[in-house]
Amino acid sequence: MALETSVEQAMGRVPITVLTLDGELDASNFTALVETVRDLYAAGSRHLLLDLTNLRFMASSGLVALHSIVRLMHGEPPPDPEAGWGALHSLGQDVAEGSTQTEVQLCGAQPAVERVLARTGLTRLFLTHPDRAAAVAAF
Amino acid sequence: MDRLTALAAERLASVLAPFAGPDSRLAVRLEDRAGVLLAGTPGNATERAVSHDIRLDGRVAGRLVAAGPPSDVPEIQAAIGALAAAIQALLAESTARHAAESALASANTAADARTRRLDDELVLGRRLQRSFVAIVPPDVPGYDLATHYEPATEVGGDFFDLFRLARRGRPLSVVVADVTGKGVAAALLMAFARPLLHAAVDHASGPADALERTNRVLVEERRSPLFITALCATLALPTGRLRLANAGHEPPWIIPGDGSPIRSIEAEGPLLGAFGSLGLFETETELGAGDVVLFYTDGVTDARAASGERFEEDRLLAAIEAARGGVQAGRGTAAEIVESIRAAVTAFQAGVAPADDVTIVAIGRRALAPRRRPGRPLASS
Numbered sequence: 001m002a003l004e005t006s007v008e009q010a011m012g013r014v015p016i017t018v019l020t021l022d023g024e025l026d027a028s029n030f031t032a033l034v035e036t037v038r039d040l041y042a043a044g045s046r047h048l049l050l051d052l053t054n055l056r057f058m059a060s061s062g063l064v065a066l067h068s069i070v071r072l073m074h075g076e077p078p079p080d081p082e083a084g085w086g087a088l089h090s091l092g093q094d095v096a097e098g099s100t101q102t103e104v105q106l107c108g109a110q111p112a113v114e115r116v117l118a119r120t121g122l123t124r125l126f127l128t129h130p131d132r133a134a135a136v137a138a139f
Numbered sequence: 140m141d142r143l144t145a146l147a148a149e150r151l152a153s154v155l156a157p158f159a160g161p162d163s164r165l166a167v168r169l170e171d172r173a174g175v176l177l178a179g180t181p182g183n184a185t186e187r188a189v190s191h192d193i194r195l196d197g198r199v200a201g202r203l204v205a206a207g208p209p210s211d212v213p214e215i216q217a218a219i220g221a222l223a224a225a226i227q228a229l230l231a232e233s234t235a236r237h238a239a240e241s242a243l244a245s246a247n248t249a250a251d252a253r254t255r256r257l258d259d260e261l262v263l264g265r266r267l268q269r270s271f272v273a274i275v276p277p278d279v280p281g282y283d284l285a286t287h288y289e290p291a292t293e294v295g296g297d298f299f300d301l302f303r304l305a306r307r308g309r310p311l312s313v314v315v316a317d318v319t320g321k322g323v324a325a326a327l328l329m330a331f332a333r334p335l336l337h338a339a340v341d342h343a344s345g346p347a348d349a350l351e352r353t354n355r356v357l358v359e360e361r362r363s364p365l366f367i368t369a370l371c372a373t374l375a376l377p378t379g380r381l382r383l384a385n386a387g388h389e390p391p392w393i394i395p396g397d398g399s400p401i402r403s404i405e406a407e408g409p410l411l412g413a414f415g416s417l418g419l420f421e422t423e424t425e426l427g428a429g430d431v432v433l434f435y436t437d438g439v440t441d442a443r444a445a446s447g448e449r450f451e452e453d454r455l456l457a458a459i460e461a462a463r464g465g466v467q468a469g470r471g472t473a474a475e476i477v478e479s480i481r482a483a484v485t486a487f488q489a490g491v492a493p494a495d496d497v498t499i500v501a502i503g504r505r506a507l508a509p510r511r512r513p514g515r516p517l518a519s520s
Contacts, residue, residue, distance in 0.1 A: 118407070120366075121408060
């Protein structure tokens with residue numbers, strides 16, 4: 001199953017890049033998603049909304065992608081799964097200290113995706129919104 | 140350049156790099172026989188070191204040295220041992236690959252070589268993975284243990300562990316985990332994490348504490364971009380009391396022996412490796428006579444058919460019910476349940492290369508254990 005992405009711009013309190021994920025996020029495509037976000041950051045995006053309304057499935061490798069995306073949007077070097085053991089877990093530390101990052105937010109997660117995020121505790125990392133309008137207003 | 144040096148240059152530098160940071164309490168390095176540094180960071184004469192020999196063709200070719208302050212973290216020592224074993228395996232594979240590549244070099248284009256190399260990575264990861272999980276289940280009187288473990292073509296990173304704890308009553312410990320990633324990076328993390336979890340369970344006051352300890356080491360020492368979901372449980376054999384903590388993993392299921400509905404054991408918490416502390420809690424339940432507790436990884440529920448459909452929980456439930464012979468029959472041993480699930484997943488994904496590892500572990504408490512005292516007659520005369 002493929003994952004298709006599309007990019008739009010929205011204007012909240014700040015300019016927001018909306019990245020829509022359509023399909024299934026799994027081991028076969030999670031690195032491509034990270035690359036897409038790397039390009040967006042390089043092109044100047046600083047606030048990213050991931051619209052998950054049409055994401056039907058997320059495997060555990062999708063969690064790695066989400067974590068990497070947050071790092072990228074903070075201007076940190078993205079962890080390289082092949083190079084392996086060089087990444088810092090500063091984000092986790094931030095969260096442990098009670099602050100949630102706001103550069104990357106999520107909207108429209110369907111029950112199947114929502115369950116994976118909740119079960120693995122990744123909801124701690126993100127502000128989540130029911131739909132795009134609510135999310136854009138929240139940035 | 141000898142093979143160990145070649146391997147170090149090619150692959151090990153990045154693997155050992157995180158132990159080289161100024162704030163790492165542990166420095167890990169690879170040396171050749173003469174003590175020349177091949178990868179990692181130079182040692183310090185005053186520190187305490189633990190070393191593991193690295194052998195080539197039966198002879199010591201070098202050693203992996205973990206050095207730092209006298210270690211207060213026995214978990215790390217265990218993990219370093221596993222890392223040495225992983226490097227040993229890499230070396231064996233690398234040797235075979237270099238031989239094969241030089242033989243074929245003239246007949247292949249660069250692109251072919253690259254493809255073959257990627258394939259080798261996957262084969263190697265898979266082999267490493269199997270070697271770490273192939274365990275003999277412990278003998279557990281009064282209980283039946285059944286497992287199924289099938290690594291995917293593209294290694295997913297499942298592992299499990301079953302062992303008796305060295306404490307009063309020798310309870311059974313169960314660990315089922317899934318590294319989120321694939322290939323050699325996932326296999327190496329698994330190699331590091333499995334003994335880490337084992338040692339943590341040995342030293343911890345309970346499953347939640349064991350997962351917290353493991354997470355602390357993973358976050359502070361290892362610094363991988365990959366995560367691990369893990370379930371940890373201890374089972375007190377005489378009472379059937381099951382204590383369980385869950386770090387982001389699929390919840391286990393209780394399959395009651397009396398035919399009553401299957402239920403999941405809810406104990407949710409964040410996965411290992413992403414957060415500084417987890418705040419896990421423990422759930423306690425009792426395994427009655429005839430009950431089975433089932434652990435599995437997402438390779439079961441995420442298994443995909445040629446149509447693109449996923450196996451999902453409903454099919455898992457149906458496979459278990461089939462093994463019980465219908466809800467009312469209240470039968471189905473641990474082995475029957477594992478086999479029924481395995482067969483259902485295999486049939487479901489017929490014609491599709493499995494994308495993820497499949498792990499199933501079931502523990503059943505025997506229904507009736509006739510009480511006999513060894514060496515005594517059954518009736519006095």
